[in-house]
Amino acid sequence: MLRRIADHLFWMARYLERAEWRARLADVNYHLLVENPTGEPQSWAPLLAITGDGELFAEYHDAPNEAQVLDFFTFELRNPSSILSCINAARENARSLRHRLSSELWLEINTLYLDSQQWSHAVFEQGVYGFFSELRNRFHRVGGISHATLPRDIEFDFMTVGTMLERAENVSRLLDSKYHYLLPRLEDVGGTVDRMQWAAVLRSASALEAYRRVYGNQIAVEPVVEFLLFDAGFPRSARFCIDELEAALERIGRAAGGSREISDAASPMGRLAAALRAGKAGAVIGSGLHEFLMEVQDLCAGIGSIIFDKYLRFE
Amino acid sequence: MQSAAMVQSAGELGNVAPFWALYRAAHRTNLEAFDEMFDPQGRPRPGYSRVLADFLIAHADRFDEIRTRADRMFLNEGVTFNVYGDSAGAERIFPFDPIPRLIDAQTWSQLEAGLIQRVRALNAFLADVYGEGTILKEGIVPNDLIKTSPQFRRAAAGIIPPHGAYITVAGIDLVRAADGRFHVLEDNVRTPSGVSYVIKNRLVMTRLVPELIRATGARSVEHYPADLLACLCELAPSGKSRPTVALLTPGAYNSAFFEHVFLSQQMGVELVEGRDLVCVDHKLYMKTVDGLRQVDVLYRRIDDDFLDPVVFRPDSMLGVPGLTSVLRAGGAAIANAIGTGVADDKAVYAYTPAMIRYYLGEEPIIPIVETCLLRDPDARRMVLRELDRYVIKPTGASGGYGVVIGPSASDRELAQVRERIERAPADYIAQPVVQISVHPTIAGRGADGGAQIAPRHIDFRPFVLLGARPRVLPGGLTRVALREGSLIVNSSQGGGSKDTWVLSS
Amino acid sequence: MVFRVRHATHFQYQAPAYESHNEAHLRPCDDPSQLVLAFDLKVAPQGASIREFRDYFGNRVHSISIYPPHDALTIVASSLVERLPGFGGQPASMRFERYLTDDAVRTRKHCEYLTATRYVPFSDRLRKFFWMSRPRKNEDVVEYVMRTIGFIRDQFGYDTGKTDVHSSLDEILRAGGGVCQDFAHLTLGVLRLAGIPSRYVSGYLAPDPGTDTPGEQATHAWVETLLPGAGWTGFDPTNRCRTDIRHIRVAIGRDYADATPVRGVYRSAAGQNTMRVDLEVCPAPMAPSFGQSQQ
Structure with missing residues (x-):
């Protein structure tokens, strides 16, 4: 087995897991805020701290507010570990593996990638909870398809x-x-x-x-x-x-x-x-x-x- | 066999006549072009009776469905190609026309002999120009034409491939002229592509019309990967009994990546990129999870320019540094060899009949299209006088890029090409427009909502494997220009493809 | 005359280099004008894979590969070369208009030494320069070549700071100065435009025991032109002269790219490296054991 293939498999899986974890994290943190509306803006800081994005965020924004943190965390491409960045990286690895993945798995990852290219802050207008729980389900689908179709x-x-x-x-x-x-x-x-x-x-x-x-x-x-x-x-x-x-x-x-x-x-x-x-x-x-x-x-x-x-x- | 088929379909000739009438009515242009299915009286040519009766007429109402099913099969199989210039390697399926193109056994045996003859001569030419160069010294092919060609690779001098096999795989583009004779349009002896479509097209047709294929007696194309692998194994240094073969691809963004994947899977060999390979002690290895594994033969689908940054383009990230010196030391072999491009140059093409006579002492079996080299001042004057009567082709490019077809070009296009010729005449050749043959093709929907079948121009790319025992894949890629009247069949220029049935008797 | 040559090329890498693949044109030519009595190539680090081959131009090239990481690479070529005088005919005296009658034949036969190459592109600048030094119809061909190199050296001074090994003709023409490689390329450009087949030679120039003081030496480059009655004849534009017994030929080609002393590709975490060349060319006493057929 080629090292390059092993490398692509390893990183594709890693980025998918990272993106999924972040989707879950954002969802829960948002939820926590809604349930406990202390109104303190620093309630968002933990999210940045858990993910280690705090310093990078501070380079672009002064005081975090909900919208900025959500955007930065979800689809900011300058943030190499935003969900979108992770999806892009996972898909880039998957592309080179395409002939070794099941067509169902490739299709799922590629569709997720294509959909995510359209993201903007507007996705949250329908409800942040809805967005992240749908996203989490899509990652679960990727995991399920992997388990169901790969030898x-x-x-x-x-x-x-x-x-x-x-x-x-x-x-x-x-x-x-x-x-x-x-x-x-x-x-x-x-x-x-x-x-x-x-x-x-x-x-x-x-x-x-x-x-x-x-x-x-x-x-x-x-x-x-x-x-x-x-x-x-x-x-x-x-x-x-x-x-x-x-x-x-x-x-x-x-x-x-x-x-x-x-x-x-x-x-x-x-x-x-x-x-x-x-x-x-x-x-x-x-x-x-x-x-x-x-x-x-x-x-x-x-x-x-x-x-x-x-x-x-x-x- | 032939007469039996005719007798059998005689009862259906009543159906052929209205079909012919409709089809002929769709012949709005190019009445003089050779029709592959019908003779001028509307009688089906050898072998076509059954296709006509059992498929075209019997299933006329199902063509839309058949074509949709075919497209879906291609998509599901991931049979796609990438188009250069499209954003980030967009993928498309190569449009497929389900009406098969037939070649009868007698015509095929002539073609087969002619193709092997041609590729053997091209191979002998390469051995000569990278060796003694006698054909140049004797002035049969102009020395300066070869020595100033960008495809003449000085690094190939002194690398003698095993068994002198410069060409392992060749794809020769043929067209059928108005007189029904096949002519060579172009040789492809660098990294010819398209064979995966030949095999996939057949697979789809086998699912759609299995009985018809059997009844017509179309020869199988599925053993190509095994034959290719056998030829590659012959190249292994010091006759290793179980050599390791790998297929070198430029990567997932290459237009033919699907084919690279397909062939590597069919042959059961590793699909590698340049960064998977490393040269150590003048041998070639691939980097696997359990260490370095030696590669004996590399089937490369990367152009010379990108193959080895030590010798060719130093900025290439796709190649394998040191590969050239490994080849020279005999540590590995590649197919096709370095420098084969000098033989399929469009200007060198003009000298191919002379090569066949010179190296083989034979008359060419398949003629070429009359070709004017515009580096020659007399020819240039003649062509520039009547530019709109010629097809102008750049000598270096392939894939239909940069071709200008005089009769259908605008004044502006003609003026542009004239300027380009005057600036660099050696970069262009001119050929008279060939009325290439037409074949019934699904052209859209008729007034009654059914599929409309109309003549469309086609060409043909058979594949030759020049191993110890030269062989031609009994079939090939028939490309069809889907736009009415268009002569350009390349996939990158809006062409489609058909399955090609070479009949066994 | 026998010369001893020691040509050391030393690369020092900022971060370790690995997968290093090089081609070296370091072995002097064997030809009627010189005999290589001995040649030795030493490479450090040890364990380098070395193969010798003959390239398209007949040069003897060494392919040197080193796989494991290394901080430095040293290639030392030592040669003992006997330079033989009196070979090659005297070019026939021929006026340019006569010379031109064979132009078509020469163009076909020697096209590679008459066309533009990577380092010798036929640019507008070069064409202008050629126009200023174009041949006259009744001028003798050899005199024209000498006049050309003289003209070039009148216009351009020897200056090591203005160009580097990758400089193209246009840069030299703009910079107004250069080194032997640049003068050779410029001469090739002018002579090729004039229709005289010309090629690049890389080699060494032994110090003149009469005038030169021992000091730093550098590799040299000059040109050879194909002249009626004499075959390939050497001219040294840098020194405004025909080549003589002190010129030791190492490699020929269309331009520098074909005859580069050491060229290669390697991988490294940091791209920077420094290169140093140490060259020693000195007359050696003729060892009797060689017993060469000097008359």
Whole structure:
């Protein structure tokens, strides 16, 4: 298998996952604002912080208001991680893969791309919620078509690697941002606002219903962290992502060599898998959730660069 | 067989007559052009009786549906091409006309022999001009015509391809003149394209009218990819028994990308871009997830100019740095070889009959169209005097770009081409207008709402594989000018295509 | 006369280079006027893949490829060349109008040395320049060539700062000065427009032991023209003279592009590199062991 093809598959999956995550994030954040109309303009700042777009945004705008943030976040091409930029990048990768994707998948991605080229602020006039939930559904459709039409082979594994790595990073960033930026005044911890925000975090990960099945109506820091980091069965928990990632890398390693270097106990993959399999929310919060999440993100980056060196770099 | 078909359709001749009358009425222009289906008396030519009775007449009311189904099949299969100049590589399907074009067995065997003869001579010419150059020294082909051609690649001197095979794949454009004889219009021995449409057109027709194909005895075209792969494997250095072949494409934005994908899949070889390849120790490798894998033969669909920035255009990002020296060292082979373009130059075309005589000692089986090289002052004077009677073609371009057809050109176009000729006469040739043949084609909707069938001009591109055993694909790309009266059939200029049935007997 | 040549080309890369592919015209020609007694090519880093081949013009070229990353590339060509005097006939004296009667034949046979090339385009500027130095009907062809190079050197001074290796004729004509490569190209342009087949020669000029003081040396370039009765005859526009025993031929071609000493392509994270050329050409004592057939 050509390295270029592996690279395109990896990045197509990654950009699709990133765009989807952002669509969900915007939706939830908007929702949160509507439900809790404090009117404070800085309520939007967290969105920029979670995605790391704050500095770039500040280069173009002084004080964020809803419209500017939504535009910047959704279809600003100067923002390389706006949803539109991600869709463009995903489609550009898909184009070179076209002959290897199912025609249904290509058609879905290409139609999404063509539609998104028409976006302007007017799309929000019909309702921001409607726009983002429709968009999220379209990403789900892409995912569904991938699963329904692509053979499970090394190519699919490279897509899985891209998706899962991106998702694990996003989950950890999401938790971190809540911990850091959404943390309200001390007296509010455990209060209504806090609970609502944790619910929003769960919703961002499409995890609210799944969470309730396990923990019922009780929404609090510890079980949420436990669920989003360590749950083995939920498809958007960091633990789940890492299990999938490791399995895909093992299959790739068997086909292409080099699995040992990648999932060796001392490698970033091995260390991250161990940390997530043994971890407990209480202990992690006790010794510093932020530090733990930083470690998760560093290890994800480490895995990414090993994958790049081992399989993707073609220069 | 032939007479049996005639007898069988005799009972339906009553139906042929009104069809012929309608069709002839649609013949508004070019009455003198050769009609592929009917003789001047309105009798179907050899092989066409059944197509006429079982398809054109029996299914007249279904043509719209058939054409729509065909278009949908092409779209679903992703059979598309990109048009240069369109924004960001817009994709289109090549319009398909379901009325097949037939070539009878006797005509075909002549063509087959003529095509192989021609490509063998072109190959011998390339071996000569990049070697001893005797044909130039003897003045049979002017030395300066070759040495000043931008397609003459000095880097190809000293690279002797395995078995002397400069040309592996050739596509020869033929037209049928008013007298019914096929003439060569143009040779394509660089990276000829279109063969994927030949195979896909047949696939679609097989789904639409399977019985008719069987009953007519059309020869199969599906073994082309296997034959091509066999020819490519012959080029492998030191006769490797299982060589690694790859197809080099300029990428997804190239107009023929679909074909590159199709052929690579059919041959079961890797489709690579320049950045997938690397030259190490004068051998060629592709970069795979489990390391470098050696490539023995490269079927390249990239022009010489972009092939190797060390030797050709240094700004090319599409090619493979160092490839030329790998080829010279024998570390890999490519098809077609570097520098083949000097043989399909439109000015060199004029000398092809002489080449056939010189290298093979044979008379050309397929004639060429009379050609004036405008670098010659006498010819130039003659042509410029009656510019509107000639077709003017730039020597360097292909794909129908820059062609001016005198009789249908405006005064302004004629004035422009005159100026261009006077500025750079060596860049142009002139040919008399050939009344190229016509074929019944779906031309739109008639007054009754049914499909209207009218004559449209067609040409023909058969494909020749010049391996150890030269072979011609029994079929080819019949292109049709969908606009009434138009002589330009190129896909980039609004042409369509037809399936071509070479009859087995 | 035997010369020892050491021609070192050194590239230093800002960021490591890899997948480097080069073609080098560094081996002196074997021809009736000179014999290569010994030649050696050394490349650092080690492990470079090197193949020698003969190009279209008959030059012996080395293809040098280095795959792994490297910070520097050094190519050292060492030659021992015996320069033989007295070869090549004396050009016949012929007036231009006579010379022109064979013009059509020459144009067909030697077209590549009579047409415009990448470094010698027939631009309007060149045509104007040619007009000022066009041949007279009764002028002797060899005298015309000498007059042309004299005229060029009267108009253009030797100046290393005004042009670079990629400069085209128009830049030299505009700049009013240049180096040997530029004078060669300009001479080629004028002579080709006059109908005299002319080609580019890259090589070395050995120091004149009588007048030159040892110092920095550089590669040299001159032209050869096809003259009646004499074949290809060398002229050195830079030094306003016919070539002599001190001119060592390395490569010929239509222009600089065909005879570039070292040319290549490599990949690197940063595009910048610096190049340094060290050249040493000096007379060598004739080693008896070579036993060449000098009369």
